[in-house]
Amino acid sequence: xxVVVIGxxxxxxxxxxxxxxxxxxxxIPEALAALRAAGLATEATILSTCNRVEIYAATTLAxxxxxxxxxxxxxxxxxxxxxxxxxxxxxxxxxxxQHLFKVAAGLDSMVxxxxxxxxxxxxxxxxxxxxxxTGARLNKAFQRAFNVAKxxxxxxxxxxxxxxxxxxxxxxxxxxxxxxxxxxxLVIGAGETSEKTxxxxxxxxxxRITVTNRSPERATALAAELAARTVPWEHWPEEFERIDIAxxxxxxxxxxxxxxxxxxxxRRRQHRPLLLIDIAVPxxxxxxxxxxxxxxxxxxxxxxxxxNEYLSLRQEEVARCEQIIAEKVAALLSANRxxxxxxxx
Amino acid sequence: xxxFTDRHCFMLxxxxxxxxxxxxxxxxxxxxxRDEWVNYFLLVAGVALHTLAMAKRGxxxxxxxVNNLYEATTFxxxxxxxACLVYSLLPRFKFLAAxxxxxxxxxxxxxxxxxxxxxxxxxxxxxxxxxxxxxxxILQSYGAFGLAAVAAGMFLMQxxxxxxxxxxxxxxxxxxxxxxEYITFRLVAVGFxxxxxxxxAGSQLPRHAGKPYWSDTKVLWSALLWLAYLEALVAYKxxxxxxxxxxxxxxxxxxxxxxxxxxxxxxxGLHN
Numbered sequence: 001x002x003v004v005v006i007g008x009x010x011x012x013x014x015x016x017x018x019x020x021x022x023x024x025x026x027x028i029p030e031a032l033a034a035l036r037a038a039g040l041a042t043e044a045t046i047l048s049t050c051n052r053v054e055i056y057a058a059t060t061l062a063x064x065x066x067x068x069x070x071x072x073x074x075x076x077x078x079x080x081x082x083x084x085x086x087x088x089x090x091x092x093x094x095x096x097x098q099h100l101f102k103v104a105a106g107l108d109s110m111v112x113x114x115x116x117x118x119x120x121x122x123x124x125x126x127x128x129x130x131x132x133x134t135g136a137r138l139n140k141a142f143q144r145a146f147n148v149a150k151x152x153x154x155x156x157x158x159x160x161x162x163x164x165x166x167x168x169x170x171x172x173x174x175x176x177x178x179x180x181x182x183x184x185x186l187v188i189g190a191g192e193t194s195e196k197t198x199x200x201x202x203x204x205x206x207x208r209i210t211v212t213n214r215s216p217e218r219a220t221a222l223a224a225e226l227a228a229r230t231v232p233w234e235h236w237p238e239e240f241e242r243i244d245i246a247x248x249x250x251x252x253x254x255x256x257x258x259x260x261x262x263x264x265x266x267r268r269r270q271h272r273p274l275l276l277i278d279i280a281v282p283x284x285x286x287x288x289x290x291x292x293x294x295x296x297x298x299x300x301x302x303x304x305x306x307x308n309e310y311l312s313l314r315q316e317e318v319a320r321c322e323q324i325i326a327e328k329v330a331a332l333l334s335a336n337r338x339x340x341x342x343x344x345x
Numbered sequence: 346x347x348x349f350t351d352r353h354c355f356m357l358x359x360x361x362x363x364x365x366x367x368x369x370x371x372x373x374x375x376x377x378x379r380d381e382w383v384n385y386f387l388l389v390a391g392v393a394l395h396t397l398a399m400a401k402r403g404x405x406x407x408x409x410x411v412n413n414l415y416e417a418t419t420f421x422x423x424x425x426x427x428a429c430l431v432y433s434l435l436p437r438f439k440f441l442a443a444x445x446x447x448x449x450x451x452x453x454x455x456x457x458x459x460x461x462x463x464x465x466x467x468x469x470x471x472x473x474x475x476x477x478x479x480x481x482x483i484l485q486s487y488g489a490f491g492l493a494a495v496a497a498g499m500f501l502m503q504x505x506x507x508x509x510x511x512x513x514x515x516x517x518x519x520x521x522x523x524x525x526e527y528i529t530f531r532l533v534a535v536g537f538x539x540x541x542x543x544x545x546a547g548s549q550l551p552r553h554a555g556k557p558y559w560s561d562t563k564v565l566w567s568a569l570l571w572l573a574y575l576e577a578l579v580a581y582k583x584x585x586x587x588x589x590x591x592x593x594x595x596x597x598x599x600x601x602x603x604x605x606x607x608x609x610x611x612x613x614g615l616h617n
Contacts, residue, residue, distance in 0.1 A: 160516075161515065161516070162515075168515075171515055172507070172515070174521065175503070175507060175514055175515060175521055175522070176507060176521055176522055176523060177521055177523050178520075178521045178523045178524045178527075267585070270585045271585055271586075271587045271588065273522065273523060273588075290508065293587045293588075293589055293590075294587060294588065294589075296507050296508060298510065302510050305510075306510075306512060306515065309512050313516075
């Protein structure tokens, strides 16, 4: 009996195809039962996320024969009538186990090293386990995959750093301020990115947020979403005496904050550090403000380049992670191999 | 073990400071990314040997070992090293040891110059509790100022990296600049209080007959130092001096202290 994988992911198929093959979570136990009833698999787990649909199965069939049957099953289950080429990949042992370990560690994800997939894989396994569709082979493989993913997380830098503009902004704030809970944030412009950045800051302890927007209705709506207060557009510069972080993303065609405006405000702030996050294009904040002492200005390109550098650091770590995975898979396979004594019996 | 004098012990301590300095360069080149204890434990070994060296000298003299430039310098370094070990235990402050080690090593090598430690009798000319309080508190204040200068250096490095968008600012495991600024201020404040106590104790000690107290080089130098730190604290807290200027000021005053410490001692009638 060997472990095989069949599926499609963001690497092999466009979203239109992935969503055609996605499994409704509530119908997964039924699909697993059908797989086993058809004699295709003795054990099976289905992972269905927005980026991948995969069947992990322990089967007594020869891999090539199993893959043909699994493909037929998938097409029939989703009533798919289109053409299908290389989008559907098939992996046999030992590469199937390596693939499972890589998926668990986030190495096969769109954003390398992300942790969400770990939770999704765990949920998929638990669903199959609860409905008794897993056995000795898959239980061991999945448990080992979760352990390896945890080990990789602590032993390497694969999950280090912010790989999105929002999380880079939060990380910057934490390098300037000791605790974010004590600092107030001003959101200038009620755009989607400012909202996401403000939410990311809230998730790290920010408690006080003020929103301002040219249109007061949008400011009020965003303030309600963030449990924040609003200030009229004409009065936002006065807020600089109190706030320590400003996120700006207005649709203004020229800078709304320049050095001449900020300089007297900084004096009134008694030179407390001020983090300015300008995610607007064209930029809302004149770059010359960064010449002022205690002003830290980052625009969307600066944040994106931080995210990109982190991403390239993660990519450098991939080789180390793959080495760990190769060793762990070899150990798992040798543990599964029957001993000479068992063979004689 | 009679051949193993306090100077040998101090020499070993300086060797550990040197090893810590080499390791600091390694950590610096790696961008202070790895959170580890190697540097800290090298300093622990150095400070332990340093303590032993001072204890040996103190037991020989039956008083606080601060009677010549060698003893005063080693006392200053010891205070700096000990304060560093304590502050390094604060969250994300482990790298303080990496920044302090080069200072300890450089001044330690300087202190080992034989001319700074001329032979003296078994008992110093002046002794007593007040003298010990005077010397110990003042040298401890120098230690606090030294550590403040180290924290100020860390602050300036982090500030520069954040201001100019260097990824090292995010990758390094250094504290936030706000915390570094606070620690710098606190250390200067502690040093200032210790210096004030030390100077007050010193004003009560016996003096040379016929020589006005304020004509002594060291007394004038100490008063100048006291004023410099007072100005730094007041300008920062009361008149909104920027944190960058405060940090630069703290470093400059400490560099001045280091460069002129020996010279003022040499020209001081009261301290010679």
